Amino acid sequence: MSTHSAPAFGLLASRLTELSLRDAHRLGRRLEGARKIRKPEARAAVLAEIEAEVAGSEERMAGRRSRVPAITYPEQLPVSQRKDAIAEAIRDHQVVIVAGETGSGKTTQIPKICMELGRGVRGMIGHTQPRRIAARTVAERVAEELDTPLGEAVGWKVRFTDQVNPDATFVKLMTDGILLAEIQTDRELRAYDTIIIDEAHERSLNIDFLLGYLAQLLPKRPDLKVVITSATIDPERFSRHFGDAPIIEVSGRTYPVEVRYRPLLEEDSDDADRDQITAITDAVEELMAEGPGDILVFLSGEREIRDTADALTKKRYRSTEVLPLYARLSHAEQHRVFQQHGGRRIVLATNVAETSxxxxxxxxxxxxxxxxxxxxxxxxxxxxxxxxxxxxxxxxQRKGRCGRTSDGICVRLYSEDDFLTRPEFTDAEILRTNLASVILQMTAAGLGEIEKFLSSTRRTTATSATVCSCSRN
Known part of the structure; x- marks a missing residue:
């Protein structure tokens, strides 16, 4: 093969921009290697091989583009009214913060906005959730809205379950721990052209690690877009961490919620040690007298949920179903909460129902x-x-759960004075964790020099100085 018949370097390089991110990176490196080949025949042969691979990748990408599903938005969701502003911000900036109350629709609609911008084709849209139950439920919901079978255009991956088709999936729901683990084998996250970190205000260790890692990665990946969603809890902190990234506010779809305080310990009562299950039962009966509507009860864990469910079931309330909701339940049992039903439902949930x-x-x-x-x-x-x-x-956040579709009532089983003396926010997990375990996790994830990494996250984490001094000891 003569050197003249070999495709020109420049022409091949220009074609790489339309390939998948992984192919573009791999073939770009091969092209650089070909430049160093001295013998014209050998170089021409290598270039012909690269061109054949480019053509194959172009064909795969054309097929992928043709499979992008039609996108529509539910008009009743507040985020749908702001979709043009969100799309413009994502198009024009590498990082965007979307702040909105739970129920605004940001979790289900933002990946669709990204798809409409053409994201998800060259690499997937990676969408993280703090909890496995949320990853699966959100994937089901987005797939349903796009009218595609789960595991195709929209896939999900949690520990022990992987329903992602590398050729067909545009949006991949996963726990933040899964994305963190993937960094070990895909350092620059080239499987993705967009990363959505959902519920960032929860400030789990995984979320803080991901935010720190992404801040370091972005200069090396100018093609990568990052969208961080948060409840309206201090979104400015996330913005500062990413060089004053724009914040788009989305109003929650909330109706007025009346708060009633029914403290467990009533000083003027003979029954001062009224236990929690009795208090919940009393509150259920008070709310039933208000009229129809489902009741959500927040509990601390599985055992409390089971004990409360037993007590409420024994009451045999008319046309009332008691449903538990916690992580260890089977998928079918968790799914019952989202199905249509008649009568009244009492849902007993851990704080998975608070935000996710x-x-x-x-x-x-x-x-x-x-x-x-x-x-x-x-x-x-x-x-x-x-x-x-x-x-x-x-x-x-819990109170806001009952103001989504109509006026609501929130019964707090503690006093207003108790509420007012509580801390404004929950401490970030890194402030509540043994620093040795933090350092071990960072080392296992290969996050580089610990002090350097933490200095990059110091704007979102107040303990970086403490961790740095600990890491030197």
Missing amino acids: LTVPGIKYVIDPGFARISRYSHRTKVQRLPIEPVSQASAN
């Missing part, structure tokens, strides 16, 4: 005011899961 999932049809909320919060004990040197009072921000 919108349980439909909730008119009333009962909030005992507690949650299991992972915390390191300096005294026993053990990471524990004590039950603690939730912050004001968490209590308000």
Whole structure:
């Protein structure tokens, strides 16, 4: 083969911009290698091989583009009214913060906005959730809205379950832990052209690691877009972390919610030790007297949910179904919460229902005011899961769950004074975790020099100085 018949370097290089990100990166490196080949015949042969691979990749990409599903938006969701502003911000900036209350529709609609911009074709749209149940439920919902079978255009991956088709999937729902693990084999995340970090205000260790890693990665991946969604809890902090990234505010679709305080310990009562199950039962009956509508009760864990379910079931309320919702339930049992039903439903949930999932049809909320919060004990040197009072921000997230479709009532099983003395926000997980485990996780994830990594995250994490001093010891 003569050198004249070999495709020109420039022409081949220009074709790489339309290939998948992985192919473009791999073939770009091969092209650079070909430039160094001295012998014209050998170079021409290598270039011909590269051109054949480019042509094959172009064919695959054409097929992929032709399979992008038609996109529509539910008009009733607040985020649908802001979709043009969100799309413009994503098009014009590498990082965008979308702040909106739970129920605004940001979780299900933002990946569709990204698809409409042409994202998800050269690489997938990676969409992280803090919990497995949310990853699967959101994937089901987005697939349903796009009228495609789950596992094709929209896939999901959690520990032990992978329903992603590398050739057909545009949007991949996963836990943040899955994305963090993938960094070890895909350092520059070239499987993705867009990353959506959902529920970033939860500030789990995984989320903080991902935010720190992405801040370092973005200069090396100018083609990568990052969308961070948060409840309206201090979105400016995320913006500062990413060089004053634009913030798009989306209003929540909320109706007025009346708050009633029914503290467990009533000083003027003979029955001062009224236990939580009795208090929940009393609140359920008070709300039933208000009229029809489903009730969501927040509880700290599986055992509490089972005990409360037993007590409520024994009451045999007319046309009333008691449904538990927690992570260890089977998929079919979890899915019942989202299905159409007649009569009244009482959903007993852990704080998975606080932000990650919108349980439909909730008119009333009962909030005992507690949650299991992972915390390191300096005294026993053990990471524990004590039950603690939730912050004001968490209590308000819970309250907002019953103002989605109509006016709601939230019964808090504690006093207003108790609420007002609680901390405004829940501490970020990195502030509640043994620093040795933080450093080990960072090392295992291959996040480079710990001090350098933490200095990049210091704007979102108040403990970087502490961790840095610990890492030197």
